[in-house]
Amino acid sequence: MTLPESALSHLACPACERIENADGIHTTCPACGSPLLASYNLEGLEGELTKGVAASKKHGLWRWAGLLPVRRPFYRLQSGLGESPLLRLENLGKQLGLAHLYLKNEQDLEERRLVVALSRALELGLRKVTPASDTLERLASRARIQVALGGFDLSIWQEPYGLEGLKTCALEIAEAFGWQLPDVLVAPDEAMLVAAWKAFEETRTLGLTGEKRPRMVTVQAGEAHPLAQAVLEQSNGISLPVSTEEIASQHKNLAASEGILPSPPGAAGLAVLKQLLTRKWLMPGERVVLINTGNGLNFLRGKNGSQ
């Protein structure tokens, strides 16, 4: 079974509606500075996406190729990612009084973002990228692309394609629930929040998911990015701040109750959940998914320490 072709059609600015050719090299919107978002010709994709996906789990996150921006398979870097477990947290759910609590247990969410951003950079002919990180250097060494100052900036919000990589995490969640989206999605990372909402809009347009979409929740850390703010408003979502004490406490709690060592953002997401229960913003019977952004061991070892 071959994968569907990328249905990438153009780039669109969500702030000023400017349109750009997707096959040129772009950073942010030249008119207003907002991130540019990848748009797809979804009409051509109905049916193809799920057929390809069902038959091609071995392709990792590229099984979603129709909804990803890399046109030629040659440039799709392999990552080993693309099927992180969706775990039911029974012990923690009982403790919190949530009957349907799940954890999407990512090992390295940043890798999903960079695999797609870097593959697209390669396809567009770029040969030098920045900023240096363990994950980027590992991927770049396989792709024979240089990580150096002055290279094309792959930082989040600075180029259009990393969000598309994060989208695959949300597509897996939707697929795992038989395309019935959860009531609440806690994405502690703002870019993941925006990417998940974009994924659910696309699956709705494709007819895979219905009108109902989750209330989106994130961790408040300073002023929200305008795109994240828009998602919270459209979804009747919320963002709340958490203290370092709450993060440490929920880190221990998840380890003790479920044997899972979350990343600090993952633990922060759980701390937000607890606050939402206290406020009765969440109901006990609702289906809630929390995204853990990485393996807590990596953080303890100092890897991904920048997150």
Ligand SMILES: [Zn+2]
């Ligand atoms: Zn713009």
